Amino acid sequence: MPENTRPRPICAHCDGFPTVAVTTGQTTPDGHRQTITADCPACHGTGHTAPARAYTRVGA
Numbered sequence: 001m002p003e004n005t006r007p008r009p010i011c012a013h014c015d016g017f018p019t020v021a022v023t024t025g026q027t028t029p030d031g032h033r034q035t036i037t038a039d040c041p042a043c044h045g046t047g048h049t050a051p052a053r054a055y056t057r058v059g060a
């Protein structure tokens with residue numbers, strides 16, 4: 001399979017699942033479970049690591 005697109009590297013911290021819902025154990029007045037979402041601190045909820053800065057030139 002030819003690789004036409006270069007996928008951005010998956011965040012190793014969250015393995016591509018940057019946002020998780022955590023149940024608080026309480027229910028809203030509607031009767032739904034109350035959840036809070038937490039974003040991955042490493043990629044800030046993007047699921048991808050920031051692209052490394054292009055090659056740093058060393059020497060001449």
Ligand SMILES: [Zn+2]
Pocket residue numbers: 011012013014015016017018040041042043044045046047048
């Ligand atoms: Zn992440």
